[in-house]
Amino acid sequence: MRRPTPIKPGPGQESVWDYPRPPRLETSTASIQVVLGGVTIASTTRSWRVLETSHPPTYYLPREAFVDGSLREAEGSSFCEWKGRADYVDVVGGQQVAPRAAWTYLRPTGGFADLAGTIALMPAAMDRCVVDGEVVVPQEGGFYGGWITSNVVGPFKGSKNSWGW
Template identity: 60%
Template sequence: MKPVPVIPAPGQESVWDYPRPPRLERSPKRVQIWLGGVQIADTTDAYRVLETSHPPGYYLPPHAFLPGVLHAAPGSSVCEWKGRASYWSLSAGGKTVPGAAWSYERPTAPFADIAGYVALYAGRVDRVTLDGETVTPQPGDFYGGWITSEVVGPFKGIPGSWGW
């Protein structure tokens, strides 16, 4: 099934206008994250990765997280564009979520600016906001994009999208 892109309204972006290979850009938006009832991260120093059919993935500097929240987790994976990812567990407010976040310690050259920055699955924490708007997690268990009212799809991860 070939996807039919949603036409963006003024002020929106279509994920079908994002490039492949993906592009890295700074984001001026305020990112806030809560876990276990505790605000664990707050920054305006994030990057976003834009890739065709995916809502943006956001990468935060490690200093945006409260001390003691990030714990190295077992495993790794490889992204054809960014390189080898390391995984992180998140702990706060008596709650621990294994493998909820990842980073690229030595990313490929086009993504060098996110070395050590941390991305996370929005659906594995209590809440994520971008400039005060609550984020909806990208569909599926594999992808880590964040959906807001500023992006339209359809988004990779919905049923039938594996071959897109």
């Protein structure tokens, strides 16, 4: 499949087509809140973004950003060619459980060492994820954990017919 035509970013925006491959890791001071089951389960102004060509950023939050009892180990793992082995985590908020809706790299590869033990979430499985006051739009497709805000433009991997990008 042919690469799609990138949307031209406006002032203050980033194009996911300017993100590198292999991906880049950067720190973020954005204010982030995560709500599940009507409860704010995470809040931080210290996180990391993974930026990869054609993908909206995936945010990784420190474990201490989460309220006690909101994370529990789950069965299963997967492998990322860039970051290594990911272990799954169930997310709990109020009376709601989002099974395997988060993941962590306990021993990530060298370039992603700062992610060790941090938590990434599937925004579609949460009530809402918020970055600097803006509610995130989940990346399409159910496989990727990208967080779409108004400051990133696509088109984004995960949408229909994007498999070959």
